[in-house]
Amino acid sequence: MTISPELIQQVVRETVREVISRQDSGTDAPSGTDGIFTDMNSAVDAADVAWRQYMDCSLRDRNRFIQAIRDVASEPDNLEYMATATVEETGMGNVPHKILKNRYAALYTPGTEDIITEAWSGDDGLTTVEFSPFGVIGAITPTTNPTETVINNTIGMLAAGNAVVFSPHPRAKKITLWLVRKINRALAAAGAPANLVVTVEEPSIDNTNAMMSHEKVRMLVATGGPGIVKAVLSSGKKAIGAGAGNPPAVVDDTADIAKAARDIVDGASFDNNLPCTAEKEVLAVDSIADLLKFEMLKHGCFELKDRAVMDKLAALVTKGQHANAAYVGKPAAQLASEVGLSAPKDTRLLICEVPFDHPFVQVELMMPILPIVRMPDVDTAIDKAVEVEHGNRHTAVMHSSNVNALTKMGKLIQTTIFVKNGPSYNGIGIDGEGFPTFTIAGPTGEGLTSARCFARKRRCVLKSGLNIR
Ligand code: NAD
Structure with a gap:
């Protein structure tokens, strides 16, 4: 040459x-x-x-x-x-x-x-x-x-x-x-x-x-x-x-529940739930919801069971439609201690069952509190996921082996990122295919x-x- x-x-x-x-x-x-x-x-x-x-x-x-x-x-x-x-x-x-x-x-x-x-x-x-x-x-x-x-x-x-x-x-x-x-x-x-x-x-x-x-x-x-x-x-x-986002994670009855539980905990606890892409609420089909929770508890979750305690925590960590900045990105054990609970120091995520209209579900919390809402079937779960995403068109996650259900959710939710059967961070190129970015432009379409x-x-x-x- x-x-x-x-x-x-x-x-x-x-x-x-x-x-x-x-x-x-x-x-x-x-x-x-x-x-x-x-x-x-x-x-x-x-x-x-x-x-x-x-x-x-x-x-x-x-x-x-x-x-x-x-x-x-x-x-x-x-x-x-x-x-x-x-x-x-x-x-x-x-x-x-x-x-x-x-x-x-x-x-x-x-x-x-x-x-x-x-x-x-x-x-x-x-x-x-x-x-x-x-x-x-x-x-x-x-x-x-x-x-x-x-x-x-x-x-x-x-x-x-x-x-x-x-x-x-x-x-x-x-x-x-x-x-x-x-x-x-x-x-x-x-x-x-x-x-x-x-x-x-x-x-x-x-x-x-x-x-x-x-x-x-x-x-x-x-x-x-x-x-x-x-x-x-x-x-x-x-x-x-x-x-902003408020990424829902839908889990249906065809999903590998043990894997879905691990992936959701990995994604939602990532950097104490700070990423705009991190799972912010789980919509689980009723028939697998107990198993999902049981599996999540194997991965460092701590369950809040008393509704009054959940509401007290919600009043503390939200301000109207927004998260209270004083609690954003704090460790799970610290959040639990705010309402008098002593969760193990290495707790990754606080989980709790709440109704769909609860502030934990509706507000983009950006802290390691992950609410779970029971859904009668996958179609309702998809509709509610669309609703709770609030039209941000940001990120959504679904765990399912039903191709039709995955396709339906992808079409209806219209998010910039849609992760199927993996933790949310796979969507920004961390341990997933594709390049990483920290500026995800949903509103303007890039x-x-x-x-x-x-x-x-x-x-x-x-x-x-x-x-x-
Ligand atoms: P923030 O909106 O409070 O602040 C973001 C930046 O904008 C800061 O530099 C702030 O000083 C500035 N800012 C905010 N309001 C302003 C105004 N009226 N005039 C001038 N400057 C203003 O957000 P934050 O708390 O720092 O970050 C969290 C939010 O950002 C969440 O809603 C999260 O979803 C979103 N976020 C989105 C992406 C994405 O790629 N889409 C990435 C990270 C964070």
């Missing part, structure tokens, strides 16, 4: 540039602001300058920068720190599951391979459609997956050629700033333009609003509850809204977001020639 002198020159140029930049900055040396700005205008302006410089970088450069992000975010000490510090700062979730989620985000979020060019060639010439960047993207991130979302969005957005301004939840400020700093230092060491990934010292609703209305921000991506999704969709800009969702399609037409068919 002959290698062209141009290619050799290019590789040498890039290697020299990388070595020089590594020497200049050192792998963990500060790079100016490290992407942290005192005010939103300066942050957006800096990201805009960075994006213009980024346009001069090659795809090979992009891949190198993305690899640097993967490396720093998957470094074992950093994974451990991120998970521990997030649990400490937000008071939500658990360390081992956060390590797992961050690792998946770092290693398996799709990169530039996701932006595939389409082409037509024929008598009239060659036409390509390429995924081109928007420019500066404003990304709003949740408390529930703060670092996972930053890693996942950064890789996808940079892979598509953008710069990104993050607006994190104030309750996850310290860890988000730490991560943005780490990413900036890794990018500087890899020779990337400064300030491709920025944020502000003091995240706030005012700063988020300033970001959303800044003329240099060309696209908004909101990962959070209904308020912020509505805000970005009302902004007048191209927006991706990844909103689905599980990746680089191509953060890009504009642009057509280039060359009239005549270059058709060799």
Whole structure:
């Protein structure tokens, strides 16, 4: 094979540039602001300058920068720190599951391979459609997956050629700033333009609003509850809204009940039920409900039996139609102790039987309390699953070996993710086929977001020639 002198020159140029930049900055040396700005205008302006410089970088450069992000975010000490510090700062979730989620985000979020060019060639010439960047993207991130979302969005957005301004939840400020700093230092060491990934010292609703209305921000991506999704969709800009869910898990009488029980406990206890995708209520056909509960209790569940205790807990952990943030993502044993019960310290999930209209069923709790509702038959269970999903079109789970019932539920529920016979996290690429994402855009229809969702399609037409068919 002959290698062209141009290619050799290019590789040498890039290697020299990388070595020089590594020497200049050192792998963990500060790079100016490290992407942290005192005010939103300066942050957006800096990201805009960075994006213009980024346009001069090659795809090979992009891949190198993305690899640097993967490396720093998957470094074992950093994974451990991120998970521990997030649990400490937000008071939500658990360390081992956060390590797992961050690792998946770092290693398996799709990169530039996701932006595939389409082409037509024929008598009239060659036409390509390429995924081109928007420019500066404003990304709003949740408390529930703060670092996972930053890693996942950064890789996808940079892979598509953008710069990104993050607006994190104030309750996850310290860890988000730490991560943005780490990413900036890794990018500087890899020779990337400064300030491709920025944020502000003091995240706030005012700063988020300033970001959303800044003329240099060309696209908004909101990962959070209904308020912020509505805000970005009302902004007048191209927006991706990844909103709330309330995923039901239907179990019918044809399911492998022992496996369904294990899968549901695994999914619903994942990161103390924080993921928007995690099972939030079980609708079980009456004839198998006792067996299902019996099997669930083998996997670290603790059953609440007294209705008065359940109602007391519900009054504590909900505020109207919403979860009480003070209890979101808390460990199961701690929640039990709030109502005077002493569940074993390693309890994974509190389970209880309640009627369909109970707040445990209707409210997106995001805590390890999993209500079970008895259903007379699978058709009713499917109808009630559709109702309790509240039209979010987010995630649903079903355990069944009846293909017709699975198909019926899939058609009726219309969720972005429908997991059959597995724990809910299989739906976001954790231990399931498909890539991982932490921004699941149901309302705006992108689905599980990746680089191509953060890009504009642009057509280039060359009239005549270059058709060799
Ligand atoms: P949240 O809506 O309270 O906050 C999300 C982000 O939006 C934060 O950065 C917050 O500061 C900001 N924000 C909220 N309201 C705002 C407003 N009016 N103006 C400006 N900024 C505003 O959500 P949370 O508690 O951090 O996260 C949990 C919610 O997010 C749940 O409803 C969950 O289902 C959802 N979520 C969805 C996805 C998804 O991919 N679809 C992923 C994670 C979380």
